[in-house]
Amino acid sequence: MNILTPILSLPLLLTALLASPASAADSANDGDRALLLGTTTSVENSGLLGPLLDAFHDDTGIEVRAVVRGSGAILQLGRSGDFDVVLVHHPNAEKAFIADGHGAARHLVMTSKFMIIGPAKDPANVRTAPDVAGALARIAGGPFAFISRGDQSGTNAAERSLWAIAGLSPWADRTRWYRETGSGMGATLNMASALSAYTFTESGSWNSFSNRGDLEILFAEGPRLANPYSIIPINPERHDHVAAGAATRLVDWLTGPAGQSFIAGFQIDGTPPFISVR
Numbered sequence: 001m002n003i004l005t006p007i008l009s010l011p012l013l014l015t016a017l018l019a020s021p022a023s024a025a026d027s028a029n030d031g032d033r034a035l036l037l038g039t040t041t042s043v044e045n046s047g048l049l050g051p052l053l054d055a056f057h058d059d060t061g062i063e064v065r066a067v068v069r070g071s072g073a074i075l076q077l078g079r080s081g082d083f084d085v086v087l088v089h090h091p092n093a094e095k096a097f098i099a100d101g102h103g104a105a106r107h108l109v110m111t112s113k114f115m116i117i118g119p120a121k122d123p124a125n126v127r128t129a130p131d132v133a134g135a136l137a138r139i140a141g142g143p144f145a146f147i148s149r150g151d152q153s154g155t156n157a158a159e160r161s162l163w164a165i166a167g168l169s170p171w172a173d174r175t176r177w178y179r180e181t182g183s184g185m186g187a188t189l190n191m192a193s194a195l196s197a198y199t200f201t202e203s204g205s206w207n208s209f210s211n212r213g214d215l216e217i218l219f220a221e222g223p224r225l226a227n228p229y230s231i232i233p234i235n236p237e238r239h240d241h242v243a244a245g246a247a248t249r250l251v252d253w254l255t256g257p258a259g260q261s262f263i264a265g266f267q268i269d270g271t272p273p274f275i276s277v278r
Contacts, residue, residue, distance in 0.1 A: 034065040035246040038074040038083040040154060041184035042112070043229070046204035046273035048266055055262050056253050062246050070153025070184070078102055078232070081239030085247040087254075089202075089229045090154035103232035104244075109254050110263050110274040112227045114158055115220035117189070117206065118144075118198035126198070126218040133166040135219045140168050143177035145197035149188045150180025154227075159200040162224060189215075202227050204273040229274070231255070 043049045044066070053064045067074075067083070071090035078086045079102050087109065088094060097103045116126055116135055124144045129135035139146050149156040150171065163169060170178035179197075181188045185205040192199035193213035206217070231254055233247040253259045255278070264276040 033243070034063040035243050035250060036082070036084045037064050037066045037087060037250070038077055038085075039066055039068060039087040040071050040074060040089060040229075041068055041186070042089065042153075042155065042202055042204045043087060044068045045184070045186050045208060046112075047208045047268055048204070048263070048273055051266065052254075052259070052262060056250060056259070059258055060249055060253065062249060064250070070149070070151045070156070072152035072154075072157070075102075078234055081234060081242065083234055084243045085231060085233045085250055087229060087231045088154060089227055090157055091228060091230075093154075093157070094230055094232060097232065101238055102235055104235045106230045106232050107251050107255050108228055108277050109231050109259070110229050110276055112203040112229070112274050113220055114155070114200065114202050114225040114227050115206065116198060116218050117192065117201055117215050118218045119196045120214045120216045122216075122218055124198065129219060132162055132219055132222050132224055136163055137166045137168065139198050140166070140170060140175075140177075143175065145195055146170070146178050147188055147192040147195065147197045147199040148178065148180045149185060149200075150182050151184070153184075155185060155200065155202055158227065162200075165224075207268045207271050207273045228277075 039049065049066060053066060057063060071088040071093065074086050074088050075090065075093050075097050077083060078097065094106055098106055118126055124138040124142050126135040126138055129138055148159060148171065160171065171180060181191055185201055188199055189201060189205065189209050190211055193211050193215055196214055231251050233244065233251060234242045236242050236244040260276040260278045263274055266272060
């Protein structure tokens with residue numbers, strides 16, 4: 001049975017690592033401990049993570065312990081060798097992670113879609129904006145309340161890049177209409193729902209979010225809203241304690257027919273939170 005640990009403290013994580021074999025020779029067998037996966041809140045919030053890892057365990061017998069944070073935090077822990085493999089959605093940070101020698105390779109697993117959510121009445125008229133940057137500019141022009149994760153996650157990084165395209169940086173200007181939760185997507189969506197405010201999310205989290213209030217999808221089209229997820233094994237040449245063999249098995253399974261078929265077939269209320277890439 002796989003162990004899904006959405007909130008695992010760093011001391012406990014380090015204890016798990018230190019209790020495992022700490023040599024490249026031992027890690028080649030990968031039979032003495034669970035595979036440590038660092039992944040994002042959006043994968044867990046979507047409802048996909050637990051069933052996906054259970055299916056992997058059923059096929060391979062490999063137990064996986066998942067630790068859930070934003071992509072920025074996961075990659076930072078990956079730099080310290082606290083995981084065997086990471087599954088994240090922050091392309092620029094992923095490329096830097098690989099370039100700096102922390103990751104062995106980057107493999108695309110699935111995609112979701114970023115979107116702007118807001119009150120059904122849509123006072124900023126986001127629905128008719130020509131593009132996503134224009135939609136954000138309309139929110140700022142009101143101004144209308146906007147709730148951001150503000151947590152250096154992949155979703156937060158994508159949101160900020162789109163504000164920048166619009167020529168705006170409300171997080172730096174400390175405008176009252178722009179609020180940061182410093183939390184995951186679930187807490188951010190809950191605040192947006194309570195305040196009937198706009199926010200930026202992705203389809204994996206939105207499809208499984210039940211406390212919607214009067215919020216609706218207002219803008220979700222355009223090439224800038226694609227949200228790719230990649231899996232990256234931690235480089236065993238940098239951290240020789242990693243379970244490199246088991247990490248490779250997970251990569252091969254997720255990017256192969258079994259994993260891709262599972263992702264394509266997984267639905268929440270008839271809607272797939274992610275799109276397979278093969």
